[in-house]
Amino acid sequence: MRTRNRYGNTLRAALVGAVVAAVVLFTFPVIAAVGGNMILGKPNTADATTFLTGAAPNSNLRIINSQAGAPALDLRVVAGSPPLRVNSAGWVRWLNADRLDGKNAAAFSLVGHNHAGVYLPVGGKAADSDLLDGQDSSAFARRGLVCPPGEALVGYGRQGPTCSSRTGSAAVDTAGNVGQHTSLVLDANGFPVISYYHYTNGDLKVVRCGNATCSAGNTLTTVDAAGDVGWDTSLVLDANGNPVISYFHFTNGDLKVARCGNPTCTSGNTLITVDSAGNVGQHTSLVLDANGYPVISYYDISGGDLKVARCGNATCTSGNTLTTVDSAGNVGQHTSLVLDANGNPVISYYDLTNGDLKVARCGNPTCTSGNTLTTVDAAGDVGQYTSLVLDANGYPVISYYDLTNGDLKLARCGNPTCTAGNTLTTVDSTGNVGQYTSLVLGANGYPVISYYDSTNTDLKVAHCGDATCSAGNTLTTVDSTGDVGYFTSLVLDANGNPIISYYDITNGDLKVAALIR
Numbered sequence: 001m002r003t004r005n006r007y008g009n010t011l012r013a014a015l016v017g018a019v020v021a022a023v024v025l026f027t028f029p030v031i032a033a034v035g036g037n038m039i040l041g042k043p044n045t046a047d048a049t050t051f052l053t054g055a056a057p058n059s060n061l062r063i064i065n066s067q068a069g070a071p072a073l074d075l076r077v078v079a080g081s082p083p084l085r086v087n088s089a090g091w092v093r094w095l096n097a098d099r100l101d102g103k104n105a106a107a108f109s110l111v112g113h114n115h116a117g118v119y120l121p122v123g124g125k126a127a128d129s130d131l132l133d134g135q136d137s138s139a140f141a142r143r144g145l146v147c148p149p150g151e152a153l154v155g156y157g158r159q160g161p162t163c164s165s166r167t168g169s170a171a172v173d174t175a176g177n178v179g180q181h182t183s184l185v186l187d188a189n190g191f192p193v194i195s196y197y198h199y200t201n202g203d204l205k206v207v208r209c210g211n212a213t214c215s216a217g218n219t220l221t222t223v224d225a226a227g228d229v230g231w232d233t234s235l236v237l238d239a240n241g242n243p244v245i246s247y248f249h250f251t252n253g254d255l256k257v258a259r260c261g262n263p264t265c266t267s268g269n270t271l272i273t274v275d276s277a278g279n280v281g282q283h284t285s286l287v288l289d290a291n292g293y294p295v296i297s298y299y300d301i302s303g304g305d306l307k308v309a310r311c312g313n314a315t316c317t318s319g320n321t322l323t324t325v326d327s328a329g330n331v332g333q334h335t336s337l338v339l340d341a342n343g344n345p346v347i348s349y350y351d352l353t354n355g356d357l358k359v360a361r362c363g364n365p366t367c368t369s370g371n372t373l374t375t376v377d378a379a380g381d382v383g384q385y386t387s388l389v390l391d392a393n394g395y396p397v398i399s400y401y402d403l404t405n406g407d408l409k410l411a412r413c414g415n416p417t418c419t420a421g422n423t424l425t426t427v428d429s430t431g432n433v434g435q436y437t438s439l440v441l442g443a444n445g446y447p448v449i450s451y452y453d454s455t456n457t458d459l460k461v462a463h464c465g466d467a468t469c470s471a472g473n474t475l476t477t478v479d480s481t482g483d484v485g486y487f488t489s490l491v492l493d494a495n496g497n498p499i500i501s502y503y504d505i506t507n508g509d510l511k512v513a514a515l516i517r
Helices: none
Strands: 152-157 160-164 166-173 178-186 192-198 203-208 219-224 229-237 243-249 254-259 270-275 280-288 294-300 305-310 321-326 331-339 345-351 356-361 372-377 382-390 396-402 407-412 423-428 433-441 447-453 458-463 474-479 484-492 498-504 509-516
Touching: 166 178, 166 192, 166 203, 178 498, 178 509, 192 229, 192 243, 192 484, 192 498, 192 509, 203 229, 203 243, 219 229, 219 254, 243 280, 243 294, 254 294, 270 280, 270 294, 270 305, 294 331, 294 345, 305 345, 321 331, 321 356, 345 382, 345 396, 356 396, 372 382, 372 407, 396 433, 396 447, 407 447, 423 433, 423 447, 423 458, 447 484, 447 498, 458 498, 474 498, 474 509
Parallel strands: 178 229, 178 484, 229 280, 254 280, 280 331, 305 331, 331 382, 356 382, 382 433, 407 433, 433 484, 458 484
Antiparallel strands: 152 160, 166 509, 178 192, 192 203, 203 219, 229 243, 243 254, 254 270, 280 294, 294 305, 305 321, 331 345, 345 356, 356 372, 382 396, 396 407, 407 423, 433 447, 447 458, 458 474, 484 498, 498 509
16 A cells, blocks of 8 residues: 655544544555554654555454544545555455445436436446446446336436337248137247137147247147137146147037147147037137146037036046036127136126126036126126236236227226226227237236237237226337237236237238337
Protein backbone atom coordinates (compact mmCIF):
# COMPACT_ATOMS: atom_id res chain seq x y z
CA MET A 1 0.00 0.00 0.00
CA ARG A 2 1.21 3.52 -0.79
CA THR A 3 -0.06 6.58 1.13
CA ARG A 4 0.69 10.23 0.52
CA ASN A 5 0.08 13.17 2.86
CA ARG A 6 0.57 16.92 2.49
CA TYR A 7 0.59 19.43 5.33
CA GLY A 8 -2.87 20.84 5.83
CA ASN A 9 -4.61 17.62 4.72
CA THR A 10 -5.15 14.47 6.72
CA LEU A 11 -5.06 10.75 6.07
CA ARG A 12 -7.66 9.39 8.48
CA ALA A 13 -6.73 5.87 9.36
CA ALA A 14 -8.60 5.70 12.64
CA LEU A 15 -10.70 8.84 13.17
CA VAL A 16 -13.21 10.92 11.23
CA GLY A 17 -13.99 14.33 12.66
CA ALA A 18 -10.86 14.43 14.82
CA VAL A 19 -7.68 15.99 13.46
CA VAL A 20 -5.39 13.02 13.34
CA ALA A 21 -2.73 12.99 10.65
CA ALA A 22 -1.12 9.81 9.39
CA VAL A 23 2.56 10.58 9.55
CA VAL A 24 5.69 8.73 8.63
CA LEU A 25 8.96 10.61 9.14
CA PHE A 26 11.09 8.46 6.90
CA THR A 27 10.92 5.71 4.33
CA PHE A 28 12.02 2.19 5.03
CA PRO A 29 10.94 -1.34 4.12
CA VAL A 30 8.59 -3.05 6.53
CA ILE A 31 8.09 -6.78 6.84
CA ALA A 32 4.50 -7.57 7.79
CA ALA A 33 4.38 -9.90 10.74
CA VAL A 34 1.51 -11.47 12.63
CA GLY A 35 0.68 -9.27 15.63
CA GLY A 36 2.91 -6.42 14.45
CA ASN A 37 1.77 -2.78 14.77
CA MET A 38 2.37 0.28 12.62
CA ILE A 39 1.56 3.42 14.60
CA LEU A 40 0.31 6.53 12.78
CA GLY A 41 -0.28 9.88 14.43
CA LYS A 42 2.68 12.32 14.33
CA PRO A 43 2.68 15.55 12.29
CA ASN A 44 4.71 15.80 9.15
CA THR A 45 5.44 19.00 7.22
CA ALA A 46 6.54 17.47 3.93
CA ASP A 47 5.58 14.69 1.58
CA ALA A 48 6.35 11.32 3.05
CA THR A 49 5.91 7.87 1.62
CA THR A 50 5.89 4.54 3.35
CA PHE A 51 6.29 1.32 1.40
CA LEU A 52 5.12 -1.95 2.92
CA THR A 53 7.09 -4.73 1.31
CA GLY A 54 7.63 -8.39 1.92
CA ALA A 55 5.15 -10.84 3.40
CA ALA A 56 5.37 -13.30 6.23
CA PRO A 57 3.26 -16.46 5.86
CA ASN A 58 -0.45 -15.91 6.64
CA SER A 59 0.08 -12.19 7.25
CA ASN A 60 -2.25 -9.34 6.31
CA LEU A 61 -2.63 -5.61 6.74
CA ARG A 62 -5.36 -4.41 9.08
CA ILE A 63 -6.49 -0.88 9.85
CA ILE A 64 -8.45 -0.85 13.08
CA ASN A 65 -10.61 2.07 14.16
CA SER A 66 -11.02 2.55 17.92
CA GLN A 67 -13.37 5.54 17.64
CA ALA A 68 -17.11 4.84 17.45
CA GLY A 69 -18.86 6.10 14.35
CA ALA A 70 -15.73 6.65 12.27
CA PRO A 71 -14.61 4.58 9.26
CA ALA A 72 -11.49 2.49 9.59
CA LEU A 73 -10.11 3.83 6.32
CA ASP A 74 -10.75 7.08 4.45
CA LEU A 75 -8.93 7.51 1.14
CA ARG A 76 -8.71 11.04 -0.23
CA VAL A 77 -7.32 11.61 -3.69
CA VAL A 78 -7.11 14.23 -6.39
CA ALA A 79 -10.40 14.53 -8.28
CA GLY A 80 -10.60 12.02 -11.12
CA SER A 81 -8.16 9.56 -9.57
CA PRO A 82 -9.38 6.12 -8.51
CA PRO A 83 -9.42 5.92 -4.68
CA LEU A 84 -8.92 2.17 -4.58
CA ARG A 85 -7.41 -0.28 -7.01
CA VAL A 86 -7.40 -4.05 -6.67
CA ASN A 87 -5.43 -6.07 -9.19
CA SER A 88 -6.79 -9.08 -11.09
CA ALA A 89 -5.70 -11.45 -8.34
CA GLY A 90 -7.63 -9.62 -5.62
CA TRP A 91 -11.33 -9.41 -4.85
CA VAL A 92 -13.69 -7.73 -2.41
CA ARG A 93 -16.14 -9.99 -0.60
CA TRP A 94 -18.56 -7.31 0.59
CA LEU A 95 -18.70 -3.75 -0.70
CA ASN A 96 -21.24 -1.13 0.28
CA ALA A 97 -21.25 1.53 -2.43
CA ASP A 98 -23.20 4.77 -2.60
CA ARG A 99 -22.96 4.94 -6.37
CA LEU A 100 -22.67 2.57 -9.33
CA ASP A 101 -21.03 4.25 -12.31
CA GLY A 102 -21.94 7.61 -10.80
CA LYS A 103 -25.62 6.73 -10.25
CA ASN A 104 -27.23 6.17 -6.88
CA ALA A 105 -29.38 3.13 -6.15
CA ALA A 106 -32.65 4.96 -6.85
CA ALA A 107 -31.64 5.33 -10.48
CA PHE A 108 -31.96 1.58 -11.00
CA SER A 109 -35.10 0.90 -8.94
CA LEU A 110 -38.64 0.69 -10.29
CA VAL A 111 -39.60 3.93 -8.56
CA GLY A 112 -36.48 5.69 -9.73
CA HIS A 113 -37.00 5.46 -13.46
CA ASN A 114 -37.30 9.23 -13.96
CA HIS A 115 -33.56 9.76 -13.64
CA ALA A 116 -32.59 11.13 -17.03
CA GLY A 117 -30.04 9.16 -18.97
CA VAL A 118 -30.03 6.12 -16.72
CA TYR A 119 -30.09 2.91 -18.73
CA LEU A 120 -28.72 -0.50 -17.89
CA PRO A 121 -28.91 -2.84 -20.89
CA VAL A 122 -29.51 -6.50 -20.15
CA GLY A 123 -26.42 -8.40 -21.20
CA GLY A 124 -24.21 -5.35 -20.73
CA LYS A 125 -22.33 -4.23 -17.65
CA ALA A 126 -22.00 -1.17 -15.47
CA ALA A 127 -19.32 1.11 -16.91
CA ASP A 128 -15.90 0.86 -15.26
CA SER A 129 -16.78 -2.43 -13.59
CA ASP A 130 -16.32 -5.85 -15.10
CA LEU A 131 -17.67 -7.99 -12.28
CA LEU A 132 -19.33 -7.42 -8.92
CA ASP A 133 -18.79 -10.32 -6.53
CA GLY A 134 -18.00 -12.42 -9.58
CA GLN A 135 -21.25 -11.52 -11.36
CA ASP A 136 -21.80 -9.49 -14.51
CA SER A 137 -24.14 -6.53 -14.07
CA SER A 138 -26.84 -8.32 -16.09
CA ALA A 139 -27.34 -10.57 -13.07
CA PHE A 140 -28.47 -7.55 -11.09
CA ALA A 141 -30.12 -5.50 -13.84
CA ARG A 142 -33.20 -7.73 -13.96
CA ARG A 143 -33.96 -7.49 -10.27
CA GLY A 144 -37.18 -5.60 -9.68
CA LEU A 145 -37.84 -4.99 -13.37
CA VAL A 146 -41.20 -6.31 -14.51
CA CYS A 147 -42.43 -6.89 -18.05
CA PRO A 148 -45.98 -7.89 -18.96
CA PRO A 149 -46.48 -11.64 -19.33
CA GLY A 150 -45.50 -12.75 -22.79
CA GLU A 151 -42.76 -10.13 -23.14
CA ALA A 152 -39.03 -10.20 -22.42
CA LEU A 153 -36.96 -7.59 -20.57
CA VAL A 154 -34.34 -6.15 -22.91
CA GLY A 155 -33.35 -3.02 -20.99
CA TYR A 156 -34.38 -0.31 -18.55
CA GLY A 157 -34.62 3.39 -19.34
CA ARG A 158 -36.08 6.56 -17.91
CA GLN A 159 -39.60 5.40 -18.83
CA GLY A 160 -39.20 2.08 -17.04
CA PRO A 161 -38.58 -1.42 -18.40
CA THR A 162 -37.98 -1.89 -22.10
CA CYS A 163 -39.85 -5.05 -23.04
CA SER A 164 -40.19 -7.11 -26.17
CA SER A 165 -42.16 -10.16 -27.24
CA ARG A 166 -40.34 -12.83 -29.19
CA THR A 167 -42.63 -15.08 -31.17
CA GLY A 168 -41.82 -17.84 -33.56
CA SER A 169 -43.99 -20.22 -35.55
CA ALA A 170 -43.27 -23.30 -37.61
CA ALA A 171 -45.30 -25.31 -40.10
CA VAL A 172 -45.17 -28.83 -38.70
CA ASP A 173 -47.20 -30.72 -41.33
CA THR A 174 -47.77 -29.40 -44.87
CA ALA A 175 -48.68 -32.65 -46.68
CA GLY A 176 -52.11 -31.80 -48.06
CA ASN A 177 -54.76 -29.92 -46.12
CA VAL A 178 -53.86 -30.78 -42.52
CA GLY A 179 -53.99 -29.36 -39.02
CA GLN A 180 -57.63 -29.04 -38.03
CA HIS A 181 -58.97 -30.19 -34.62
CA THR A 182 -55.58 -29.95 -32.87
CA SER A 183 -54.80 -30.99 -29.30
CA LEU A 184 -51.38 -30.33 -27.77
CA VAL A 185 -49.41 -31.59 -24.78
CA LEU A 186 -45.72 -31.46 -23.88
CA ASP A 187 -43.72 -34.61 -23.19
CA ALA A 188 -41.18 -35.05 -20.39
CA ASN A 189 -38.57 -33.19 -22.46
CA GLY A 190 -40.87 -30.25 -23.07
CA PHE A 191 -41.35 -31.27 -26.73
CA PRO A 192 -44.82 -30.87 -28.27
CA VAL A 193 -47.00 -33.86 -29.09
CA ILE A 194 -50.06 -33.01 -31.21
CA SER A 195 -53.09 -34.89 -32.45
CA TYR A 196 -54.94 -33.46 -35.46
CA TYR A 197 -57.11 -34.13 -38.49
CA HIS A 198 -55.80 -34.67 -42.02
CA TYR A 199 -58.63 -33.22 -44.11
CA THR A 200 -57.26 -34.36 -47.50
CA ASN A 201 -57.12 -38.02 -46.50
CA GLY A 202 -59.74 -37.97 -43.74
CA ASP A 203 -57.28 -39.41 -41.20
CA LEU A 204 -56.31 -39.03 -37.56
CA LYS A 205 -52.66 -38.06 -37.24
CA VAL A 206 -50.10 -37.48 -34.48
CA VAL A 207 -46.83 -35.59 -34.60
CA ARG A 208 -44.12 -36.01 -31.99
CA CYS A 209 -41.76 -33.06 -32.27
CA GLY A 210 -38.01 -33.56 -32.16
CA ASN A 211 -37.35 -30.38 -30.21
CA ALA A 212 -39.19 -27.68 -28.27
CA THR A 213 -40.08 -25.64 -31.37
CA CYS A 214 -40.85 -28.56 -33.73
CA SER A 215 -38.18 -27.26 -36.11
CA ALA A 216 -36.40 -30.60 -36.54
CA GLY A 217 -36.64 -34.31 -35.84
CA ASN A 218 -40.43 -34.54 -35.97
CA THR A 219 -42.20 -37.89 -36.36
CA LEU A 220 -45.53 -37.72 -38.24
CA THR A 221 -47.80 -40.75 -37.96
CA THR A 222 -51.22 -41.66 -39.33
CA VAL A 223 -52.98 -43.32 -36.39
CA ASP A 224 -56.40 -44.13 -37.90
CA ALA A 225 -57.30 -44.13 -41.62
CA ALA A 226 -60.46 -46.29 -41.54
CA GLY A 227 -63.02 -43.96 -43.11
CA ASP A 228 -63.26 -40.25 -42.39
CA VAL A 229 -61.85 -40.08 -38.86
CA GLY A 230 -60.03 -37.65 -36.60
CA TRP A 231 -62.47 -34.84 -35.87
CA ASP A 232 -62.57 -33.11 -32.47
CA THR A 233 -59.41 -34.73 -31.13
CA SER A 234 -58.38 -34.56 -27.47
CA LEU A 235 -54.94 -35.82 -26.45
CA VAL A 236 -53.20 -36.82 -23.22
CA LEU A 237 -50.04 -38.82 -22.51
CA ASP A 238 -50.15 -41.89 -20.30
CA ALA A 239 -47.59 -42.76 -17.62
CA ASN A 240 -45.25 -44.14 -20.31
CA GLY A 241 -45.47 -41.02 -22.43
CA ASN A 242 -47.66 -42.76 -25.03
CA PRO A 243 -50.49 -40.74 -26.61
CA VAL A 244 -54.13 -41.48 -25.80
CA ILE A 245 -56.63 -39.72 -28.09
CA SER A 246 -60.40 -39.36 -28.21
CA TYR A 247 -61.95 -38.37 -31.54
CA PHE A 248 -65.03 -38.50 -33.76
CA HIS A 249 -65.45 -41.06 -36.55
CA PHE A 250 -67.42 -38.99 -39.06
CA THR A 251 -68.18 -41.87 -41.45
CA ASN A 252 -69.83 -44.04 -38.79
CA GLY A 253 -70.90 -41.28 -36.40
CA ASP A 254 -69.05 -42.88 -33.48
CA LEU A 255 -66.91 -41.87 -30.51
CA LYS A 256 -63.50 -43.53 -30.71
CA VAL A 257 -60.34 -43.79 -28.59
CA ALA A 258 -56.82 -44.55 -29.80
CA ARG A 259 -54.23 -45.80 -27.31
CA CYS A 260 -50.78 -45.71 -28.87
CA GLY A 261 -48.33 -48.53 -28.27
CA ASN A 262 -45.28 -46.28 -28.20
CA PRO A 263 -44.48 -42.56 -27.93
CA THR A 264 -44.71 -41.96 -31.71
CA CYS A 265 -47.80 -44.16 -32.33
CA THR A 266 -45.88 -46.16 -34.94
CA SER A 267 -46.79 -49.58 -33.51
CA GLY A 268 -48.95 -51.39 -30.99
CA ASN A 269 -51.89 -48.98 -31.24
CA THR A 270 -55.35 -49.96 -29.99
CA LEU A 271 -58.31 -48.31 -31.77
CA ILE A 272 -61.67 -48.73 -30.03
CA THR A 273 -65.20 -47.54 -30.71
CA VAL A 274 -66.48 -46.39 -27.32
CA ASP A 275 -70.01 -45.24 -28.23
CA SER A 276 -71.93 -46.06 -31.43
CA ALA A 277 -75.52 -45.52 -30.25
CA GLY A 278 -76.75 -43.14 -32.93
CA ASN A 279 -74.63 -40.28 -34.19
CA VAL A 280 -72.35 -39.54 -31.23
CA GLY A 281 -68.85 -38.35 -30.41
CA GLN A 282 -68.36 -34.77 -31.51
CA HIS A 283 -66.78 -32.09 -29.27
CA THR A 284 -64.71 -34.61 -27.29
CA SER A 285 -62.60 -33.79 -24.24
CA LEU A 286 -60.40 -36.46 -22.64
CA VAL A 287 -58.59 -36.96 -19.33
CA LEU A 288 -57.12 -40.03 -17.64
CA ASP A 289 -58.25 -40.97 -14.15
CA ALA A 290 -55.98 -42.13 -11.32
CA ASN A 291 -55.89 -45.63 -12.87
CA GLY A 292 -54.93 -44.31 -16.28
CA TYR A 293 -58.40 -45.09 -17.66
CA PRO A 294 -59.91 -42.62 -20.16
CA VAL A 295 -62.81 -40.37 -19.17
CA ILE A 296 -64.44 -38.49 -22.06
CA SER A 297 -67.10 -35.81 -22.39
CA TYR A 298 -68.81 -35.51 -25.78
CA TYR A 299 -71.91 -34.49 -27.72
CA ASP A 300 -74.69 -36.89 -28.71
CA ILE A 301 -75.85 -35.42 -32.03
CA SER A 302 -78.86 -37.74 -32.32
CA GLY A 303 -80.25 -36.88 -28.91
CA GLY A 304 -78.84 -33.37 -28.58
CA ASP A 305 -77.37 -34.37 -25.21
CA LEU A 306 -74.20 -34.01 -23.16
CA LYS A 307 -72.66 -37.41 -22.43
CA VAL A 308 -69.73 -38.83 -20.45
CA ALA A 309 -67.91 -42.12 -21.04
CA ARG A 310 -65.87 -43.65 -18.23
CA CYS A 311 -63.75 -46.50 -19.56
CA GLY A 312 -63.43 -49.72 -17.58
CA ASN A 313 -59.80 -50.27 -18.52
CA ALA A 314 -56.87 -48.50 -20.13
CA THR A 315 -57.95 -49.26 -23.73
CA CYS A 316 -61.74 -48.87 -23.24
CA THR A 317 -62.28 -52.45 -24.42
CA SER A 318 -64.58 -53.42 -21.53
CA GLY A 319 -66.42 -52.16 -18.47
CA ASN A 320 -67.25 -48.76 -19.95
CA THR A 321 -69.99 -46.62 -18.38
CA LEU A 322 -71.85 -44.26 -20.76
CA THR A 323 -73.98 -41.60 -19.06
CA THR A 324 -76.24 -38.83 -20.34
CA VAL A 325 -75.42 -35.88 -18.09
CA ASP A 326 -77.72 -33.17 -19.53
CA SER A 327 -80.66 -33.66 -21.90
CA ALA A 328 -82.61 -30.44 -21.29
CA GLY A 329 -82.87 -29.12 -24.84
CA ASN A 330 -80.03 -29.30 -27.34
CA VAL A 331 -76.96 -29.25 -25.11
CA GLY A 332 -73.42 -30.60 -25.01
CA GLN A 333 -71.45 -28.96 -27.79
CA HIS A 334 -68.01 -27.39 -27.16
CA THR A 335 -67.27 -29.55 -24.10
CA SER A 336 -64.21 -29.23 -21.89
CA LEU A 337 -63.58 -31.76 -19.11
CA VAL A 338 -61.43 -31.98 -15.98
CA LEU A 339 -61.58 -34.22 -12.92
CA ASP A 340 -61.85 -32.75 -9.44
CA ALA A 341 -59.90 -33.94 -6.40
CA ASN A 342 -62.38 -36.80 -5.94
CA GLY A 343 -62.07 -37.96 -9.53
CA ASN A 344 -65.52 -36.61 -10.42
CA PRO A 345 -65.96 -34.97 -13.85
CA VAL A 346 -66.48 -31.22 -14.17
CA ILE A 347 -67.59 -30.14 -17.65
CA SER A 348 -68.17 -26.82 -19.37
CA TYR A 349 -70.40 -26.86 -22.47
CA TYR A 350 -72.76 -24.93 -24.72
CA ASP A 351 -76.55 -24.92 -24.39
CA LEU A 352 -77.60 -24.44 -28.02
CA THR A 353 -81.32 -24.16 -27.22
CA ASN A 354 -80.88 -21.19 -24.88
CA GLY A 355 -77.56 -19.87 -26.15
CA ASP A 356 -75.98 -20.21 -22.70
CA LEU A 357 -72.72 -21.28 -21.09
CA LYS A 358 -73.27 -24.17 -18.68
CA VAL A 359 -71.22 -26.22 -16.21
CA ALA A 360 -71.94 -29.73 -14.96
CA ARG A 361 -70.34 -30.93 -11.73
CA CYS A 362 -70.84 -34.67 -11.39
CA GLY A 363 -71.71 -36.20 -8.05
CA ASN A 364 -69.64 -39.34 -8.62
CA PRO A 365 -66.97 -40.61 -11.04
CA THR A 366 -69.49 -41.91 -13.60
CA CYS A 367 -71.91 -38.93 -13.38
CA THR A 368 -74.78 -41.30 -12.57
CA SER A 369 -76.02 -39.34 -9.54
CA GLY A 370 -75.65 -36.13 -7.57
CA ASN A 371 -74.89 -33.95 -10.60
CA THR A 372 -75.22 -30.16 -10.40
CA LEU A 373 -76.04 -28.40 -13.69
CA THR A 374 -75.58 -24.63 -13.66
CA THR A 375 -76.10 -21.89 -16.22
CA VAL A 376 -73.05 -19.66 -15.77
CA ASP A 377 -73.69 -17.00 -18.44
CA ALA A 378 -77.01 -16.29 -20.19
CA ALA A 379 -76.35 -12.74 -21.44
CA GLY A 380 -76.97 -13.11 -25.17
CA ASP A 381 -75.75 -16.08 -27.19
CA VAL A 382 -72.67 -17.20 -25.26
CA GLY A 383 -70.75 -20.36 -24.44
CA GLN A 384 -69.20 -21.71 -27.62
CA TYR A 385 -65.53 -22.81 -27.76
CA THR A 386 -65.28 -23.43 -24.03
CA SER A 387 -62.04 -24.34 -22.25
CA LEU A 388 -62.13 -25.28 -18.57
CA VAL A 389 -59.59 -25.56 -15.75
CA LEU A 390 -59.95 -25.71 -11.98
CA ASP A 391 -58.15 -23.18 -9.79
CA ALA A 392 -56.32 -23.96 -6.54
CA ASN A 393 -59.66 -24.03 -4.69
CA GLY A 394 -61.23 -26.42 -7.17
CA TYR A 395 -63.42 -23.66 -8.64
CA PRO A 396 -64.04 -23.71 -12.40
CA VAL A 397 -62.43 -21.10 -14.64
CA ILE A 398 -63.76 -21.03 -18.21
CA SER A 399 -62.83 -19.18 -21.39
CA TYR A 400 -65.52 -18.97 -24.09
CA TYR A 401 -66.91 -17.04 -27.03
CA ASP A 402 -69.67 -14.42 -26.86
CA LEU A 403 -71.37 -14.83 -30.24
CA THR A 404 -73.73 -11.88 -29.74
CA ASN A 405 -70.94 -9.34 -29.23
CA GLY A 406 -68.09 -11.17 -30.94
CA ASP A 407 -65.99 -11.10 -27.75
CA LEU A 408 -63.63 -13.33 -25.79
CA LYS A 409 -64.98 -13.86 -22.28
CA LEU A 410 -63.87 -15.48 -19.04
CA ALA A 411 -65.96 -16.87 -16.20
CA ARG A 412 -64.38 -17.40 -12.78
CA CYS A 413 -66.76 -19.31 -10.55
CA GLY A 414 -67.26 -18.35 -6.93
CA ASN A 415 -67.69 -21.93 -5.69
CA PRO A 416 -67.16 -25.49 -6.98
CA THR A 417 -70.59 -25.67 -8.68
CA CYS A 418 -70.66 -22.10 -10.06
CA THR A 419 -73.92 -21.41 -8.23
CA ALA A 420 -72.76 -18.18 -6.57
CA GLY A 421 -70.06 -15.52 -6.62
CA ASN A 422 -69.18 -15.89 -10.30
CA THR A 423 -67.19 -13.17 -12.08
CA LEU A 424 -67.83 -12.75 -15.82
CA THR A 425 -65.32 -10.64 -17.72
CA THR A 426 -64.92 -9.55 -21.33
CA VAL A 427 -61.22 -10.11 -22.02
CA ASP A 428 -61.01 -8.92 -25.65
CA SER A 429 -63.66 -6.98 -27.57
CA THR A 430 -61.58 -5.52 -30.40
CA GLY A 431 -63.37 -6.75 -33.49
CA ASN A 432 -64.82 -10.25 -33.71
CA VAL A 433 -62.56 -12.28 -31.42
CA GLY A 434 -62.69 -15.28 -29.10
CA GLN A 435 -63.35 -18.40 -31.16
CA TYR A 436 -61.30 -21.59 -30.65
CA THR A 437 -60.24 -20.71 -27.10
CA SER A 438 -57.75 -22.72 -25.06
CA LEU A 439 -57.12 -21.86 -21.41
CA VAL A 440 -54.43 -22.55 -18.84
CA LEU A 441 -53.57 -20.88 -15.54
CA GLY A 442 -50.10 -19.45 -15.02
CA ALA A 443 -48.02 -20.07 -11.90
CA ASN A 444 -49.71 -17.03 -10.33
CA GLY A 445 -53.18 -18.41 -11.03
CA TYR A 446 -53.87 -15.84 -13.75
CA PRO A 447 -55.50 -17.07 -16.97
CA VAL A 448 -53.61 -17.37 -20.23
CA ILE A 449 -55.83 -17.88 -23.29
CA SER A 450 -55.16 -18.57 -26.96
CA TYR A 451 -57.90 -17.73 -29.46
CA TYR A 452 -58.77 -16.67 -33.00
CA ASP A 453 -59.18 -13.06 -34.11
CA SER A 454 -61.76 -13.40 -36.89
CA THR A 455 -61.62 -9.72 -37.89
CA ASN A 456 -57.89 -9.75 -38.59
CA THR A 457 -57.63 -13.53 -39.21
CA ASP A 458 -54.86 -13.80 -36.61
CA LEU A 459 -53.81 -16.04 -33.75
CA LYS A 460 -53.85 -14.17 -30.45
CA VAL A 461 -52.94 -14.80 -26.81
CA ALA A 462 -54.31 -13.02 -23.76
CA HIS A 463 -52.24 -12.87 -20.56
CA CYS A 464 -54.59 -11.73 -17.81
CA GLY A 465 -53.36 -9.20 -15.27
CA ASP A 466 -55.29 -10.72 -12.39
CA ALA A 467 -57.28 -13.82 -11.51
CA THR A 468 -60.50 -12.57 -13.11
CA CYS A 469 -58.94 -10.82 -16.14
CA SER A 470 -60.51 -7.56 -14.94
CA ALA A 471 -57.33 -5.44 -15.17
CA GLY A 472 -53.81 -5.38 -16.56
CA ASN A 473 -54.43 -7.80 -19.43
CA THR A 474 -51.89 -8.10 -22.23
CA LEU A 475 -53.26 -9.06 -25.65
CA THR A 476 -50.67 -10.27 -28.15
CA THR A 477 -50.95 -11.16 -31.81
CA VAL A 478 -48.81 -14.27 -32.15
CA ASP A 479 -49.21 -15.05 -35.85
CA SER A 480 -50.67 -12.78 -38.53
CA THR A 481 -49.25 -14.40 -41.67
CA GLY A 482 -52.34 -15.19 -43.71
CA ASP A 483 -55.52 -16.53 -42.14
CA VAL A 484 -54.29 -18.40 -39.07
CA GLY A 485 -55.51 -19.38 -35.61
CA TYR A 486 -58.30 -21.96 -35.95
CA PHE A 487 -58.39 -24.95 -33.57
CA THR A 488 -55.92 -23.56 -31.02
CA SER A 489 -54.52 -25.72 -28.22
CA LEU A 490 -52.35 -24.07 -25.57
CA VAL A 491 -49.88 -25.24 -22.96
CA LEU A 492 -47.21 -23.43 -20.94
CA ASP A 493 -43.64 -24.69 -20.96
CA ALA A 494 -41.45 -24.98 -17.85
CA ASN A 495 -40.69 -21.25 -18.03
CA GLY A 496 -44.32 -20.23 -18.38
CA ASN A 497 -44.02 -19.52 -22.11
CA PRO A 498 -47.11 -20.28 -24.22
CA ILE A 499 -46.79 -23.03 -26.83
CA ILE A 500 -49.74 -23.25 -29.23
CA SER A 501 -50.81 -25.64 -31.96
CA TYR A 502 -53.27 -24.32 -34.56
CA TYR A 503 -54.48 -24.48 -38.15
CA ASP A 504 -53.18 -22.26 -40.96
CA ILE A 505 -56.29 -21.81 -43.12
CA THR A 506 -54.44 -20.01 -45.92
CA ASN A 507 -51.91 -22.78 -46.53
CA GLY A 508 -53.81 -25.72 -45.07
CA ASP A 509 -50.99 -26.50 -42.62
CA LEU A 510 -50.55 -27.57 -39.03
CA LYS A 511 -48.51 -24.95 -37.20
CA VAL A 512 -46.90 -24.49 -33.79
CA ALA A 513 -46.08 -21.12 -32.26
CA ALA A 514 -44.01 -20.22 -29.22
CA LEU A 515 -44.35 -16.90 -27.42
CA ILE A 516 -41.06 -16.48 -25.52
CA ARG A 517 -41.01 -14.13 -22.55
